[in-house]
Amino acid sequence: MIPGSFDYHRPQSVSEATAMLADLGEDALIVAGGHSLIPMMKLRMALPEHLIDIQDIADIKSISISGRDVAIGAMVTQADLINSAELQAICPILRETSLQIADPQIRNLGTIGGNVANGDPGNDLPALMQTLDASYILVSNSGTREVKARDFYEAAYFTERSETEILTAIHFTAPPAGHGFSYMKQKRKIGDYATAAAAVIIALKDGTVESASIGLTNVSDTPLYAEQASRLLIGSRLDDATIKSAVEAAKTITDPAEDGRGPKEFRVHLTGVMVERAIRQAIKTAT
Amino acid sequence: MNEQTPISREDRLQKLKGIGSARKRVEDARFTQGKGNYVDDFNLPGMLFGDFVRSPYGHARIKNIDKEAALAVPGVIAILTAEDLKPLNLHYMPTLAGDVQAVLADEKVLFQGQEVAFIIAEDRYIAADAVELVDVDYEELPALTDAFKALDDDAPLLREDIKDKMEGAHGPRKHHNHIFLWEEGDKTGTEQALSVADVVVEEKITYQRVHPCPLETCGCVASMDKINGKLTVWGTFQAPHAVRTVASLITNIAEHNIRIVSPDIGGGFGNKVGVYPGYICSIVASIVTGQPVKWIEDRIENLTATAFARDYHMTGKIAATKDGKITGLWCHVLADHGAFDACADPTKFPAGFFHIVTGSYDIPVAYVGVDGVYTNKAPGGVAYRCSFRVTEAAYLIERMIDILAHKLDMDPVELRLKNFIKKEQFPYQSALGWEYDSGDYHTAMEQGMAAVDYYALRSEQAENRAAFDRGETRTLMGIGTAFFTEIVGAGPVKNCDILGLGMFDSCEIRIHPTGSAIARLGTVSQGQGHATTFAQIVATEIGIPAEDITLEEGDTDTAPYGLGTYGSRSTPVAGAATAMAGRKIRAKAQMIAAYLLEVHEGDLEWDVDRFQVKGNPEAHKTMKEIAFASYNQAIPGLEPGLEAVSYYDPPNMTYPFGAYFCVVDLDVDTGVVDVRRFYALDDCGTRINPMIIEGQVHGGLTEALAITMGQEISYDEHGNVKGGSLMDFYLPTAVETPVWETDFTVTPSPHHPIGAKGVGESPNVGGVPALSNAVNDAFAHKGLTHMQMPHDHWRVWKTAEKLGLTG
Numbered sequence A: 001m002i003p004g005s006f007d008y009h010r011p012q013s014v015s016e017a018t019a020m021l022a023d024l025g026e027d028a029l030i031v032a033g034g035h036s037l038i039p040m041m042k043l044r045m046a047l048p049e050h051l052i053d054i055q056d057i058a059d060i061k062s063i064s065i066s067g068r069d070v071a072i073g074a075m076v077t078q079a080d081l082i083n084s085a086e087l088q089a090i091c092p093i094l095r096e097t098s099l100q101i102a103d104p105q106i107r108n109l110g111t112i113g114g115n116v117a118n119g120d121p122g123n124d125l126p127a128l129m130q131t132l133d134a135s136y137i138l139v140s141n142s143g144t145r146e147v148k149a150r151d152f153y154e155a156a157y158f159t160e161r162s163e164t165e166i167l168t169a170i171h172f173t174a175p176p177a178g179h180g181f182s183y184m185k186q187k188r189k190i191g192d193y194a195t196a197a198a199a200v201i202i203a204l205k206d207g208t209v210e211s212a213s214i215g216l217t218n219v220s221d222t223p224l225y226a227e228q229a230s231r232l233l234i235g236s237r238l239d240d241a242t243i244k245s246a247v248e249a250a251k252t253i254t255d256p257a258e259d260g261r262g263p264k265e266f267r268v269h270l271t272g273v274m275v276e277r278a279i280r281q282a283i284k285t286a287t
Numbered sequence B: 001m002n003e004q005t006p007i008s009r010e011d012r013l014q015k016l017k018g019i020g021s022a023r024k025r026v027e028d029a030r031f032t033q034g035k036g037n038y039v040d041d042f043n044l045p046g047m048l049f050g051d052f053v054r055s056p057y058g059h060a061r062i063k064n065i066d067k068e069a070a071l072a073v074p075g076v077i078a079i080l081t082a083e084d085l086k087p088l089n090l091h092y093m094p095t096l097a098g099d100v101q102a103v104l105a106d107e108k109v110l111f112q113g114q115e116v117a118f119i120i121a122e123d124r125y126i127a128a129d130a131v132e133l134v135d136v137d138y139e140e141l142p143a144l145t146d147a148f149k150a151l152d153d154d155a156p157l158l159r160e161d162i163k164d165k166m167e168g169a170h171g172p173r174k175h176h177n178h179i180f181l182w183e184e185g186d187k188t189g190t191e192q193a194l195s196v197a198d199v200v201v202e203e204k205i206t207y208q209r210v211h212p213c214p215l216e217t218c219g220c221v222a223s224m225d226k227i228n229g230k231l232t233v234w235g236t237f238q239a240p241h242a243v244r245t246v247a248s249l250i251t252n253i254a255e256h257n258i259r260i261v262s263p264d265i266g267g268g269f270g271n272k273v274g275v276y277p278g279y280i281c282s283i284v285a286s287i288v289t290g291q292p293v294k295w296i297e298d299r300i301e302n303l304t305a306t307a308f309a310r311d312y313h314m315t316g317k318i319a320a321t322k323d324g325k326i327t328g329l330w331c332h333v334l335a336d337h338g339a340f341d342a343c344a345d346p347t348k349f350p351a352g353f354f355h356i357v358t359g360s361y362d363i364p365v366a367y368v369g370v371d372g373v374y375t376n377k378a379p380g381g382v383a384y385r386c387s388f389r390v391t392e393a394a395y396l397i398e399r400m401i402d403i404l405a406h407k408l409d410m411d412p413v414e415l416r417l418k419n420f421i422k423k424e425q426f427p428y429q430s431a432l433g434w435e436y437d438s439g440d441y442h443t444a445m446e447q448g449m450a451a452v453d454y455y456a457l458r459s460e461q462a463e464n465r466a467a468f469d470r471g472e473t474r475t476l477m478g479i480g481t482a483f484f485t486e487i488v489g490a491g492p493v494k495n496c497d498i499l500g501l502g503m504f505d506s507c508e509i510r511i512h513p514t515g516s517a518i519a520r521l522g523t524v525s526q527g528q529g530h531a532t533t534f535a536q537i538v539a540t541e542i543g544i545p546a547e548d549i550t551l552e553e554g555d556t557d558t559a560p561y562g563l564g565t566y567g568s569r570s571t572p573v574a575g576a577a578t579a580m581a582g583r584k585i586r587a588k589a590q591m592i593a594a595y596l597l598e599v600h601e602g603d604l605e606w607d608v609d610r611f612q613v614k615g616n617p618e619a620h621k622t623m624k625e626i627a628f629a630s631y632n633q634a635i636p637g638l639e640p641g642l643e644a645v646s647y648y649d650p651p652n653m654t655y656p657f658g659a660y661f662c663v664v665d666l667d668v669d670t671g672v673v674d675v676r677r678f679y680a681l682d683d684c685g686t687r688i689n690p691m692i693i694e695g696q697v698h699g700g701l702t703e704a705l706a707i708t709m710g711q712e713i714s715y716d717e718h719g720n721v722k723g724g725s726l727m728d729f730y731l732p733t734a735v736e737t738p739v740w741e742t743d744f745t746v747t748p749s750p751h752h753p754i755g756a757k758g759v760g761e762s763p764n765v766g767g768v769p770a771l772s773n774a775v776n777d778a779f780a781h782k783g784l785t786h787m788q789m790p791h792d793h794w795r796v797w798k799t800a801e802k803l804g805l806t807g
């Protein structure tokens, strides 16, 4: 449990950091909160020669909200997400989800940027970002681009981000006021990744669904946006038959691996249970 | 005349904080401030670090080991392989079970994670880098990971080193992967009882491979002083004296030149009883280099290479009359011991005390047979917070009783009450040869039933089941009971030894002139709070406040010889020695007091902290006064000083017992089991410190929860270990842990000087069957007889699915 040796860098600005990345290329890795990367380094599954610690970069640490538009800096910690009253007011699912990540010690250091950039299908925030239809801001020496969370994930630990880019912020528009939401996660214990988890956001008008969005965590090698399942809910009055068909649609896109959490069949089944429970909970929270 | 202001007897008793006082743990001041002193806190000048190259395969031949690239790393001092140990005859070491174990793999590796080479480097970072650079050329062989296939004709030969040795340490071996067959009881009589019984139930019950997983992993610092020839080893040893003797026997270093020290230990639970290759390699490395050498395992190494526990595949058969009187018990165990037989059991008992399996019941005839087999898994088989194989036995009988109740359509608690050994039957001779010292099972069970309102729970369950069938709920309620009897305090030297070392234990007490004292024991606390509780025994015996008594353990240069701490033996054995040493001191103190008070010894009586003249309590001498006089006053016929040592060979084991009740709510759609209530009544005889007992029960129950609900070390067919890190190996946190309710009855042990029986392990022994019975009970009405542990989400769900409950 001792990492290989590496050089440590501590840039003070995004441009300094991107310059380092351009210079050092694939031998360098960014470290944010370190709570995914450092365990991998200790197992020598990650062997960076250079670590670029971005914690001193001041302008990627804040949450800014204007109207329903939200911008969250990459270095905002998971604890910050939980403690932000403004976020809670317009998009409470962020707090609900963050509270189900790991434990308080990890959330005090783990960042939103690291959580979504990591590319581990077990991370909880990526599926939520897909549910919110968020975009990631990627900055490199050669410029800035915006990539939708729904287009970002390619395979486990492979993302649209190139090695020379830093994810600096996450942008999204909060769902309409009064929306219903739920993040349902089943895990074996505190600090465990999901056996299956589902994020659901719905907006109702007079009992009819105006918009719906469903995301799934850790049931494939990437987070999943359950597009078909989401669409099935729209226009419905969330009768049992509709919910059932959405649940089945969500299950069909999963492809979980067998691991200590159980065999594939259980995790597929559980995805359905999580989706159904999240929908029913979302209905309850909608106003 | 005595100048002291008279204080009441009650106050004097209070001040002692002796037996019965909920005295706070004296250890906690340093532990809670981060001031403990664990092995990894030792840093000696010039200290080197060792680290292992381990096998990535479960079974493979080593064709070549190329150390060159690793040796070229600056700071790497040396690399040991089996070839280097052979000339010293240290490439194998004896195990506690009479087998040998490779220290460094000799030509073959037999389990994933096995030690292949030992790097010695200037610091642990260099050592870790060098580990990666040792190039071992392996030829993979078919792995054997299914114990049921171990004795097949075509099963791969694992132990080439003993392939021709068909007589093992415990009798003949019937196959190259067979270790022993051990039998106890009356086989014919039991088979006869089964054949004529009204009812017979049979079940295959596996207690999965788990691991004690102490928070501190194993490690040591070995330091050979070449000038005075003395070897000192600080390490995570539950039995330092045994380590010293064994080390002396295998290294030929004279025993007086070896000092073994167990500093603070962060939990042992049986994992730190055995001797590991890391200790031997560190010692050799220190002898070779002349420098101190530290070796500390990481978590994955601890979980995958040091001693596991359980892995018992059990078959039970119970015979009974149709009204529920048990007439016989038959069991067979297929015991998976891994690659080497490194079980930590008293030597004459290769299956430990598994023959306590008749439990709390008056069973007229019984038989057990245990076949031990080799597989490509890590060695071990230690008593994880239990006396040797008692958890396995308690699990088997307590599950079987529930299964029998189900078959007879009887309430499982009533079936237990019907078959209990009765109070007046103690001392009770069990069919498998034990003499139970004392017990009052009916009282304990009835107290428990009243506390949880047992029959009300059963009616609530009936309503829940009806509601489930009407589709109104997806949750099933389960009620589990376990009534366990433990056997602890190994043990009488006549039948208990480890490698020929008798399992007595010891205490030495010295009273200082000003009336405080030091006591040293042959045991070692790993979190049990010995410094607190043993001082309480001394306090009560000699009348010096516990606060004024230093308690020391773990240094073989100063502590009296003892066999260490495991199997709940400290209180039954060393605790008894402590009381006996105290009594020797009191006897001498009485002579001194008689001289000082100018009366006959027989005219004196002991009262809390003093000897007083019978009928005239004003005339007395306190222990404090006596202590001063013992050193500083010439007393005719008596040597100066006040000290004593006792080596206690217990006449029998002690038999703690308890009644546990558990209520669960089980979600059939997710497999999540919520422990709604857990009530634990323990009878450990005389209670030395109720607060420590409660803490021990909480800890043991939490381990029981972990084992029942999630712990498992398993292997795939290639020999890859699964669950070898804390990401998968289930250690519950406070969030997963329910509120534990504790209760007690007191049935003292008649043969123990203070009547105490030992409690640290009871909750693990009784907790697992209570929890498992509750989960099984939730499905019992749907036809389930038994589901294997762990009862994790997917297995519980799978059971629900198989019973047709998930549609």
Ligand SMILES: Cc1cc2nc3c(=O)[nH]c(=O)nc-3n(C[C@H](O)[C@H](O)[C@H](O)COP(=O)(O)OP(=O)(O)OC[C@H]3O[C@@H](n4cnc5c(N)ncnc54)[C@H](O)[C@@H]3O)c2cc1C
Pocket (backbone or CB within 6 Å): A029, A030, A031, A032, A033, A034, A035, A036, A037, A038, A039, A074, A075, A100, A101, A102, A103, A106, A109, A110, A111, A112, A113, A114, A115, A116, A117, A118, A122, A123, A124, A125, A165, A166, A167, A168, A191, A192, A193, A194
């Ligand atoms: C015991 C344990 C349990 C956990 N349980 C959960 C859980 O239940 N759910 C969950 O979601 N997470 C869990 N985590 C992971 C935790 O949330 C991490 O904090 C998070 O995944 C990564 O964030 P970080 O800031 O720590 O990133 P780091 O570990 O520092 O980095 C992770 C990866 O992202 C890259 N990276 C980081 N920041 C950036 C950036 N701004 N731009 C580009 N690349 C970047 C790094 O190079 C690295 O490859 C757990 C972690 C532990 C140790």
